[in-house]
Amino acid sequence: MKKVLLFLIDSMMPDVLEQCIAAGKAPGLKFFMERGQYIPDCATVFPTMTASIDCSLITGVYPDQHKIPGLVWYDPDSKTMINYINGTVHVSKIGLEHCATNVLFDLNERHLSRDVKTIHEELEEAGLVSGSINVIAHRGHKQHKVYLPPALDAATGFSLREKVSGPTIMSLGTLVRPNLFRPILWNWSQSAARGYGINDTHAIDVLIEVILSGKQPDFTLIYLPENDHKLHRAPQEAIQHLSEVDAELVRFLDSYSSWEQVLDDNICIFISDHGQTLIGDSNDHNIDLMSLLSTFSIHRLGANVSSKDEIVLCNNERMTYLYPLRADELLKIVAAVATDSRIDLISWKEGHKVVVRRGGTDKSLSFWKGGRYQDVYGQCWSFEGDLQVLDVRLDGEQLQFDEYPDAFSRLYGSLFSQRIPFIVLTAAPGYEFVSEAAPTHLGGGSHGSLHKRDSLVPLLITGASRYFMTPARLIDVKDFILQELGVAIPSR
Ligand SMILES: [Zn+2]
Incomplete structure (x- = not known):
């Protein structure tokens, strides 16, 4: 049976994707586009912020069921503001320890509702193996040790030396490392300046190594964040930003004997979490x-x-x-x-x-x-x-x-x-x-709003056995993958 790879490209927008391919600047995505089903108007989750969307992608439900209201929200029980890390100024004001605990531990282990199951939980209960690379929402049935870099370790104290849960193969930058035969070789993408490996290069490094090691899970979700950061600063260079993501995808394609081999072995799905809206100057x-x-x-x-x-x-x-x-x-x-x-x-x-x-x-x-x-x-x-x-x-x-x-x-x-x-x-x-x-x-x-500019994302599926139903929603991706992997969908 084919494996499934789901690439989550932060802030990828349909018009930019189409222009980038037309300009010849995205050979990787063009390869998949010419062989797959392309849906330019898949509806994502509101608020259009990564934390709540990631949780919907892995649970297949909106926040009324998974209970992650947004990136920043107020918890009346603990009388505290929850922040899954947004902006360095904000973080320094409310404390690195608080934010790191929120994102590394609380999101998965405390806030994400136990009344819903993640795709990792459902696949592994069905006897398959699941994987997650650099996604902040990753709850699963296995426990993984967290390796905090010294700067974070001192700031966060003992509470974070606990384990976090995830699927069998799990990577979260340098903080959680997958159990492979050999370690991922160190390079600059793992430095503090590059977010301890929470970047596109390290995600693709890990993916390539997982596949080469012979431990590729039946399903792997790979998160590529950099397009979002670059678009916030320079939206007018959107095509260039996406072409840099594509260069990483080409590196993945080139790790196979041929690009066609990738599709013989895998169903490849590309989706974005949200779009972005241009903000005026004044x-x-x-x-x-x-x-x-x-x-x-x-x-x-x-x-x-x-x-x-x-x-x-x-x-x-x-x-x-x-x-x-x-x-x-x-x-x-x-x-x-x-x-x-x-x-x-x-x-x-x-x-x-x-x-x-x-x-x-x-x-x-x-x-x-x-x-x-x-x-x-x-x-x-x-x-x-x-x-x-x-x-x-x-x-x-x-x-x-x-x-x-x-x-x-x-x-x-x-x-x-x-x-x-x-x-x-x-x-x-x-x-x-x-x-x-x-x-x-x-x-x-x-981004963040309910408006279509923030809310419609491209969905590209290559190598699957069936068509994705339209009009498409991001919350339907989970069941589509379960079906492709032959896992019965629990009634919701
Ligand atoms: Zn953003």
Whole structure:
């Protein structure tokens, strides 16, 4: 049986992929594209941030079920802000130890719901072998020792010398190393300056070595992060950035006797986690939430949440979670931000309903699960109010989405990822939220929102025995792989 390789290329966008191939700058991806099924408009997860998306990719469900609300969120039980590491300024303010513990240990072992299974857990329960290279969400049935570099080790203390769980073959930079016959030879891609191996070069080094060692798992998920970092800084050079990812893929292809041999042995799938939106140059493209909410007392980063605080603000670039700490203040906070037309959507839950407003207008829409209207993904809904708020078109009794792909399920997934009340904000195209110490990208690229520019990703499948169903969603990739590997899909 063929093995499956799933390459997750951060911030790869369909138009850039097509232009890069047309310009002759992506021979590797062109090779796969000419032999596979290409879907340019696969809907990803909301918020369009890597942490929640990775969890959806490996569990096949939205955050209402896997319970990872975003990159940055507030945990009411521990009264702390959870941050899976976003931006060095932010991290230094709330503490490296806290962030490293969140990302290395808590995400997989504490936050990711035990009510859902990861693809690694399901495959290995079915007697197959699974693998994960450089993906932060990696929960599995095997325990792996964490090797912390001295700088991190001193900062994080004893708590991290524990093991983390993962599939049989697991690599996380130099921190978790796969058990192979010989070690991966040291090179600069493993240095502190290059993120201790959390980069494209090291991921491909490990993949090649795993295959050469004869220990290739039935399924391997490989994460390539660098395209995202480069696009945030220089979106106008998008084609060049993707061509550099392609060069790494070519190195992988060249490790075989022929490129065709790769497809004889493997089903190769390429997907992205989210897109990016160009942020305007001028300061007003940063939506300053601290000043919009200046009449409220906002929790300061790094401090414990206290009884004086009224709002905890968790900035996810073009999306923000606002947590009112006093029960009666939610609608007052909505009123304070609703007048700003740079804010695209303002949403919260009322009982089992999702309420959503468009910033700078008084138009609103509520929707809830069940009812006679079916969306293009087969989910049933009821609604009240103005469908234009989410650019939804009613075709008979079918709901069709455009500006906001899979809008109902994705917004629901975010709002029901936690039981407590909170508000979801998204920024209009060209804008980004700015708050205390959060990274900003004026004139650069950013993501996080429900809008299609952040939300539609390319999906390319080569060597599979069946076609991927369209319209495609990222959450359906897991079941597709289980089917290709002959594993029965548990009913959900
Ligand atoms: Zn990013």
